[in-house]
Amino acid sequence: MATAEMKWNRDQGSGIGRTKGSTIRGLKRIPLPVAAVLVLALVPMQARAQDCLTCHSDASMTDASGHSIAVDGQKFSASVHGSLGCNACHADIKGYPHPDKIAPVDCSTCHADQAAQLQGSVHADSKEHPCTSCHGNAHEIFPKTDVRSAVYPLNVPKTCGNCHSNGGMAGKHGLPSVYPNYIDSIHGFALSKEGLLVAANCQSCHGSHHILSHNNPQSATYKTNIPKTCGICHAKIDADYEQGVHGKEIAKGDLSAPVCTDCHTAHAILQPTEAVFRMQSTPICGNCHKDRFSTYRDTFHSQLGSLGGYVETARCWDCHGAHDVRPAGDPESPINKANLVTTCGRCHAGANLSFVQYQPHANARDRKLNPGLYFVRLFMNLLLISVLTFFVIHTILWLIRSRYNQLKAKGANGGKHA
Amino acid sequence: MPEVEMAAVEAAQEQSGATRTPNAAGRYFVRFTREQRYLHAVLFTTFLGLAATGLPMRFSESFWARKFAAGVGGFGAILFFHKFCALVLTIAFLIHVKDLFVRAFMDHEKGVFWGPTSMVANWKDVKDLLGHMRWFLGLGPRPQFERYAYWEKFDYWAVFWGMVIIGFSGYAMWFAPFFAHFLPGWALNAVLVIHSEEGLLAILFIFSIHFVNTHLRPDSFPIDMVVFTGVESEEEFKLKRPMEYARMKAEGKLEKRLGIAPPLWLTNFSRVVGFLAVFIGLTLLVLTLSAYFS
Numbered sequence: 169m170a171t172a173e174m175k176w177n178r179d180q181g182s183g184i185g186r187t188k189g190s191t192i193r194g195l196k197r198i199p200l201p202v203a204a205v206l207v208l209a210l211v212p213m214q215a216r217a218q219d220c221l222t223c224h225s226d227a228s229m230t231d232a233s234g235h236s237i238a239v240d241g242q243k244f245s246a247s248v249h250g251s252l253g254c255n256a257c258h259a260d261i262k263g264y265p266h267p268d269k270i271a272p273v274d275c276s277t278c279h280a281d282q283a284a285q286l287q288g289s290v291h292a293d294s295k296e297h298p299c300t301s302c303h304g305n306a307h308e309i310f311p312k313t314d315v316r317s318a319v320y321p322l323n324v325p326k327t328c329g330n331c332h333s334n335g336g337m338a339g340k341h342g343l344p345s346v347y348p349n350y351i352d353s354i355h356g357f358a359l360s361k362e363g364l365l366v367a368a369n370c371q372s373c374h375g376s377h378h379i380l381s382h383n384n385p386q387s388a389t390y391k392t393n394i395p396k397t398c399g400i401c402h403a404k405i406d407a408d409y410e411q412g413v414h415g416k417e418i419a420k421g422d423l424s425a426p427v428c429t430d431c432h433t434a435h436a437i438l439q440p441t442e443a444v445f446r447m448q449s450t451p452i453c454g455n456c457h458k459d460r461f462s463t464y465r466d467t468f469h470s471q472l473g474s475l476g477g478y479v480e481t482a483r484c485w486d487c488h489g490a491h492d493v494r495p496a497g498d499p500e501s502p503i504n505k506a507n508l509v510t511t512c513g514r515c516h517a518g519a520n521l522s523f524v525q526y527q528p529h530a531n532a533r534d535r536k537l538n539p540g541l542y543f544v545r546l547f548m549n550l551l552l553i554s555v556l557t558f559f560v561i562h563t564i565l566w567l568i569r570s571r572y573n574q575l576k577a578k579g580a581n582g583g584k585h586a
Numbered sequence: 587m588p589e590v591e592m593a594a595v596e597a598a599q600e601q602s603g604a605t606r607t608p609n610a611a612g613r614y615f616v617r618f619t620r621e622q623r624y625l626h627a628v629l630f631t632t633f634l635g636l637a638a639t640g641l642p643m644r645f646s647e648s649f650w651a652r653k654f655a656a657g658v659g660g661f662g663a664i665l666f667f668h669k670f671c672a673l674v675l676t677i678a679f680l681i682h683v684k685d686l687f688v689r690a691f692m693d694h695e696k697g698v699f700w701g702p703t704s705m706v707a708n709w710k711d712v713k714d715l716l717g718h719m720r721w722f723l724g725l726g727p728r729p730q731f732e733r734y735a736y737w738e739k740f741d742y743w744a745v746f747w748g749m750v751i752i753g754f755s756g757y758a759m760w761f762a763p764f765f766a767h768f769l770p771g772w773a774l775n776a777v778l779v780i781h782s783e784e785g786l787l788a789i790l791f792i793f794s795i796h797f798v799n800t801h802l803r804p805d806s807f808p809i810d811m812v813v814f815t816g817v818e819s820e821e822e823f824k825l826k827r828p829m830e831y832a833r834m835k836a837e838g839k840l841e842k843r844l845g846i847a848p849p850l851w852l853t854n855f856s857r858v859v860g861f862l863a864v865f866i867g868l869t870l871l872v873l874t875l876s877a878y879f880s
Contacts, residue, residue, distance in 0.1 A: 443660075465647075468759065468778050474646040477660015518763035525771015526762070532779055544776045548783035555744075555787060559795040562737075563803075565722035570804040 219264065220254045232268060244307040248314075257306075273306065275299045285377035296337070302327055302376075319376070322359060324369040325350055332370075349435035366401070373397050389434070392418055394427040402428075405491050412492035424456070431490075440490070446483055447476050453484040463529040487511055487528065614817040616845040621685070626813050627859075628678040629745070634866050635671035637789045639664045641870060644782050645877035672756055679749050702732045702833065705743070711736035730829040737799050748788045755781035786874070793871035797864060809864065814856030815848035 223229065224239045231237050244250055255261050260271045276283030279299075291297035303309050304318035304327075312319045318327045329347030331337035336345065350356045350370070358367035373389060380387035388397045395415065399406025409415040409428070417425035431452055432438075438445040450473070454461025464470050464484070473481040485493075487503055494501035502511040508524035516523065530538045532545040618626075642651035642664055655661050690698040697703040713729070715736045720726035734742070755777040758765040762774055801809045805826065812818040824831045834840040848856075 471643050471646045472661045472665065475642060475652060475655035475661035475664065477655060477662045477664075481661075516763050520763060520766055522769070522771060523763045523766035523774070525766075526774040527772070530772070530775040532775075538772065538775070540770075540772045541775050541779060545779045545783070548780060548787075552783055552787040552790075556790055556795075559791070559799075562719070562722075563795055563798050565719070567798065567803060569722045569724070574804045 239307045246310075247308050248311050249307075249309060282377045289377060289379045290381055291377075291379060301331070319371075321365050321367075321369050322363060324371055325356060325359065328370040346435045349433070353435060353437040354439050355437060368401060372400070391423055391427055392421065394429055398428045408491040412489070412494055414493055415491075426452075426456070443476050443480075446480065447474070449485075450483045457484075460529055463531045466530070466532065467528055469528065482515060482528070486515075613820040614845045614847050615820060615823050615840075615843045616816055617812050617818050617823075618816045620816065623813060623816050625678060625682055628674065630863055632671040632675040632678070633788075633792065634863060634870075636668060636675065636785075637793075637870050638866070639668040639671070640782075640785050641789065641874055641877075643668070644786065645874070648873075648877035648880070650873055651877075669760065672753070675749065676753060679753070702830065703734075705734060705739055707736070707739055707743075711739060730832075731827050732833075733827060733830045735827075741796055741800075744788070744791060748784060751784050752781055752788065755784070786878075789870065789874060793867040793874075797867060801860070801864060809857065809860045811848070811853065811856050811860070814860055815852055817845040817848055 218241075221239060221241045224237060225241050227236075227238045227240075229236065229238045249257075257273045258270060259277075260267075286292060286294075286297075300306050302319060308316075310317040310320075312321075314320060315322070317323065325347065329336070329351070332343065332345065333347030334345045336347070339345065351360060355368045358364040359369055375388055380390075382389040382391070384390060385392070387393065395406050395409050395418065399409075405428075410419065414425045414427075418427055431449055432440070440446075440449075450464070450470070451461070454464075465474075469481045469483075473483060489502050492500075496503045496505075498504060499506065501507065509519055509521060512524050512526075513519040527538070530541055532538060532541045535542040638654075642648075642654050643661070645651050646655075646661075655664055658664060658667070686698060689695040699706050700708070710732065714731060717726055717729040718736075721728045758769065758774070758777040759781065765777075766774060800806065812822075818826075831840070834843060
């Protein structure tokens with residue numbers, strides 16, 4: 169249904185409003201008495217909408233190519249454009265009968281600012297992205313604060329999702345399907361399940377008319393702008409982030425440092441206490457911190473943690489902090505020596521100064537760094553290899569010999585106790 | 587194993603007394619006491635439990651570890667079961683040590699620490715090992731084994747020391763803040779290495795070497811029932827431990843070792859339990875090797 173409607177919108181609505189738009193916009197600047205005259209002049213135009221509906225209220229009415237050219241008069245008069253006459257948009261229609269082919273409606277006649285914003289954006293192509301692709305049926309457009317509007321906050325994801333989801337238009341341009349990710353995310357959940365109007369929807373981060381590619385430094389979703397974009401709502405986290413090493417690197421323009429979306433993802437954002445999030449995020453830190461990740465994986469924290477489950481083991485941010493990651497030398501860092509007992513003690517009740525000598529990133533393969541551990545591992549490995557090697561040879565020889573004896577004693581038949 | 591039924595078997599064995607009659611299939615001799623069989627039963631069930639829950643932790647990134655963990659309720663459940671088995675095994679181990687102490691120092695039983703019936707290695711074990719290897723290669727006769735052959739003593743001490751090492755390192759991790767009072771910081775790192783390597787050695791050893799040496803070798807194939815039923819046939823006794831058989835005969839104690847043939851239910855029950863244990867063990871062995879070499 170939605171797709172069919174969209175198609176109709178694209179075909180029908182490639183131009184709306186011609187003369188009328190300039191009249192309305194003009195009103196703001198024209199002195200009151202003149203405006204009053206103009207408003208009076210609108211009255212016969214209003215009447216003309218009724219005239220058009222004499223024909224166009226027939227729901228089965230189509231043009232030569234089969235597209236519906238029916239208008240629901242009731243919905244139109246309730247819509248944001250309801251007070252306008254038909255030729256406010258369909259300006260080339262002067263009377264009846266009108267030509268078969270009429271000019272496409274041009275919204276920019278009235279909505280010049282939006283049209284200008286749209287021009288520089290990723291949706292600039294008006295053939296691919298007519299206004300109606302987001303705002304819905306040209307004759308049934310409502311203000312964005314109206315629940316019936318296609319761009320009402322709770323409706324935005326579905327509207328964008330018409331293209332940006334599986335099998336949507338975006339697929340044609342090789343764009344990812346983001347709608348399913350978003351709708352299952354913590355934002356999507358808050359919006360669709362709780363109906364939170366403040367929950368981030370598509371345009372909270374991407375904007376509406378002036379959407380730029382994330383590769384464009386002006387874009388709200390350009391890497392270095394992301395902390396500020398998320399910070400519109402998550403102000404405290406943004407402030408913390410800017411204090412941390414990652415935030416400082418980003419501020420310096422180092423694009424290799426992570427921003428919000430590197431850990432939380434852009435659309436499939438999960439509640440960070442969720443096991444799935446905790447499971448998937450440790451390797452993300454490991455993308456850059458390879459050696460630290462490798463040594464972490466040797467530890468009990470990682471071994472248990474990668475199994476998932478109800479109990480949690482320490483992941484990177486449990487010790488290092490999440491947003492304001494600071495170097496160990498920083499007195500405010502949770503892994504600063506002075507803070508270790510507190511940090512470890514959050515999970516290990518009774519942690520003491522000796523306990524925190526434990527090295528969460530010890531490397532048993534590094535003789536210089538961890539000599540004790542290195543030799544313990546070496547000894548254990550030698551023990552394992554020597555015991556198994558000896559007994560494997562011993563047992564194989566024994567097997568062969570026993571079977572040989574057995575066959576010899578009992579003929580080819582074998583037997584229980586040779 | 588149901589206590590009542592086992593007790594009935596024991597009682598039957600007691601009643602038959604000195605004049606135990608050979609049954610139709612020949613005479614049966616007692617090798618393991620009820621306590622020893624129970625100890626082995628507790629040992630192998632908890633060991634299977636420890637291995638099944640320890641391996642997913644050791645190879646937590648293998649394809650089967652997460653599936654197994656998810657199946658039983660995440661690592662919280664795995665760790666709980668691991669600790670539960672560890673506690674049961676610890677108790678069994680302490681009871682065994684207490685028994686040894688009582689037998690050796692309270693009852694002044696001879697042959698606990700030395701002699702032919704002791705688990706302690708002696709010169710004959712060295713000679714047996716070398717002789718056995720010569721026999722493997724066809725260079726000499728088969729050694730005449732005593733009550734416990736050298737590989738059985740090795741199994742025993744491997745498990746004994748394994749329990750001390752794995753147990754200590756396990757408890758050090760379980761109660762790390764407490765152990766930190768008297769262990770250096772790096773030891774907390776080392777206990778995991780010790781625990782997992784020694785555990786891996788135990789798993790690989792038991793599920794390959796012990797299984798083959800004791801159960802799957804042609805002399806015992808497919809399973810040596812003596813540790814389940816407690817008795818073995820005279821023929822098997824003579825073949826596997828000729829020196830003990832000869833010594834018993836010479837000392838005139840052979841008749842005292844006479845037992846009754848295991849009842850059918852016990853044989854069947856032992857077969858089911860034994861095959862199940864071997865099957866679980868071999869499955870874990872395959873999973874371990876697949877994870878180790880991938």
